[in-house]
Amino acid sequence: MLDPHRLRNELDATAACLNKRGFILDTAQLEELESRRKELQVSTQELQAERNTKSKNIGKAKAQGKDIQPLLDEVAQLGDKLKAAETGLVEIQEELQQILMAIPNVPHESVPAGKNEADNVEVRRWGQAKVFDFDVKDHVDLGSALGQMDFETAAKITGARYVTMNSAIARLHRALIQLMLDTHSQEHGYIETYVPFIVNADSLRGTGQLPKFESELYKIQSDEQDFYLIPTAEVPVTNIVRDVIIEADYLPRKYVCHTPCFRSEAGSYGKDTRGMIRQHQFEKVELVQVVRAEDSFKVLEELTGHAEAILQKLELPYRVMALCAGDMGFSAAKTYDLEVWLPAQNTYREISSCSNFEDFQARRLKARWRNPQTGKPELVHTLNGSGLAIGRTLVAVMENYQRADGGIDIPAALQPYMGGLTEITLA
RNA sequence: GGAGAGCUGGCUGAGUGGUCGAAAGCGGCGGUCUUGAAAACCGUUGAGGGGCAACCCUCCGGGGGUUCGAAUCCCUCGCUCUCCGCCA
Numbered sequence: 222m223l224d225p226h227r228l229r230n231e232l233d234a235t236a237a238c239l240n241k242r243g244f245i246l247d248t249a250q251l252e253e254l255e256s257r258r259k260e261l262q263v264s265t266q267e268l269q270a271e272r273n274t275k276s277k278n279i280g281k282a283k284a285q286g287k288d289i290q291p292l293l294d295e296v297a298q299l300g301d302k303l304k305a306a307e308t309g310l311v312e313i314q315e316e317l318q319q320i321l322m323a324i325p326n327v328p329h330e331s332v333p334a335g336k337n338e339a340d341n342v343e344v345r346r347w348g349q350a351k352v353f354d355f356d357v358k359d360h361v362d363l364g365s366a367l368g369q370m371d372f373e374t375a376a377k378i379t380g381a382r383y384v385t386m387n388s389a390i391a392r393l394h395r396a397l398i399q400l401m402l403d404t405h406s407q408e409h410g411y412i413e414t415y416v417p418f419i420v421n422a423d424s425l426r427g428t429g430q431l432p433k434f435e436s437e438l439y440k441i442q443s444d445e446q447d448f449y450l451i452p453t454a455e456v457p458v459t460n461i462v463r464d465v466i467i468e469a470d471y472l473p474r475k476y477v478c479h480t481p482c483f484r485s486e487a488g489s490y491g492k493d494t495r496g497m498i499r500q501h502q503f504e505k506v507e508l509v510q511v512v513r514a515e516d517s518f519k520v521l522e523e524l525t526g527h528a529e530a531i532l533q534k535l536e537l538p539y540r541v542m543a544l545c546a547g548d549m550g551f552s553a554a555k556t557y558d559l560e561v562w563l564p565a566q567n568t569y570r571e572i573s574s575c576s577n578f579e580d581f582q583a584r585r586l587k588a589r590w591r592n593p594q595t596g597k598p599e600l601v602h603t604l605n606g607s608g609l610a611i612g613r614t615l616v617a618v619m620e621n622y623q624r625a626d627g628g629i630d631i632p633a634a635l636q637p638y639m640g641g642l643t644e645i646t647l648a
Numbered sequence: 649g650g651a652g653a654g655c656u657g658g659c660u661g662a663g664u665g666g667u668c669g670a671a672a673g674c675g676g677c678g679g680u681c682u683u684g685a686a687a688a689c690c691g692u693u694g695a696g697g698g699g700c701a702a703c704c705c706u707c708c709g710g711g712g713g714u715u716c717g718a719a720u721c722c723c724u725c726g727c728u729c730u731c732c733g734c735c736a
Contacts, residue, residue: 259698262698280717284666446726
């Protein structure tokens with residue numbers, strides 16, 4: 222959520238910034254609601270003050286044994302007037318809140334202009350695409366030939382966009398998780414974290430998935446309370462600091478967390494229908510940082526580097542893209558995507574997305590830290606990034622390390638996690 | 649699943665429906681004292697919001713209700729704890 226003061230005091234400038242990401246802010250509507258809000262809030266609070274003093278007077282009079290009937294007559298009308306004012310105020314505040322919650326974050330000044338993916342800017346490249354002297358297969362063909370990856374069985378069990386794996390491929394999948402958790406916790410200073418995979422609506426509002434993106438979530442409905450399957454560990458992990466005032470000594474907070482992720486992929490019918498690229502259920506190792514405002518853009522570079530370190534360990538060629546304003550997620554002020562080289566697709570594909578949300582999530586979360594200089598709570602900045610998406614990393618390893626005979630070499634960094642295994646071969 | 653107890657400020661913990669945003673203690677911060685520190689003593693110390701301002705409003709798990717007035721009474725939901733049952 223944007224700062225309401227900013228929307229009041231710099232409405233047109235803010236609207237112009239939002240325009241860069243293709244969001245049209247109805248400034249006339251906002252101004253109109255805001256002036257009504259102000260008027261109603263002032264008058265409501267005046268009525269509340271009146272009620273408070275008069276009620277206190279009744280209390281005093283009663284204590285002194287005086288007749289309170291005249292005083293009661295005096296407040297007779299007040300109750301209804303106050304109730305009406307309060308109801309009106311709540312209504313308009315809810316209306317404003319609804320609008321506010323649906324306004325995306327303002328792009329940082331360093332974010333390139335642009336409408337969509339095509340306008341993203343390549344920042345750097347690492348590694349070189351391997352030249353194959355045979356026709357490369359994709360991970361679906363490789364995994365099927367090995368008899369260790371099976372989409373049909375998953376479709377029988379559940380439906381489209383799921384997978385079953387077994388044997389060395391299943392272990393490779395697990396090895397990737399282990400490598401990433403170990404690297405980030407032991408080399409990059411993140412706290413290994415375990416969290417619920419089912420969350421409540423408050424948590425999703427906090428990180429920005431609700432109210433706008435409910436259709437992308439799997440919902441668990443019951444009589445009393447609704448829950449959701451997490452679309453990313455970002456939700457439960459970032460919500461650790463919801464409603465918390467963090468002492469200065471405890472910043473920055475750096476969390477690494479492996480979870481499954483569940484996405485309905487509504488609206489992506491027909492897109493990436495083959496293989497593991499776009500699944501309803503996938504694993505991800507997520508990095509989350511909670512930092513002081515002045516550090517967040519420096520930290521974004523660091524965090525992106527931490528995600529890159531995994532690709533470098535796996536010796537997978539990749540490039541770093543600065544997302545343009547129009548391609549960024551709802552809550553982000555700035556985002557770098559890491560795209561890994563996939564030889565079978567002959568292109569780079571997203572494998573990580575690293576974002577600085579500034580205080581956008583923190584404001585929704587009421588996540589603050591106590592600034593010792595002022596003694597006052599201030600909003601933190603939150604960041605996160607995939608480090609990395611496991612399914613897509615598995616795809617990248619299989620496709621980049623494939624051999625002419627259909628076998629797959631195991632990257633050196635993963636061999637310790639594979640019991641020393643150096644290759645996966647056809648039976 | 650059944651029965652019961654509870655949820656108050658950073659923590660512990662008081663709080664007959666009326667001047668309670670809330671006693672007291674601990675902790676934190678500032679000061680006096682001290683060569684320095686400790687102890688002692690004094691003071692101070694919640695969060696959010698509105699208003700140009702004076703100042704005002706809201707918040708005692710969440711939501712609703714009763715009342716001139718609710719931390720206090722009622723309803724409801726959530727959470728925590730104890731016992732019983734079941735269970736990985």
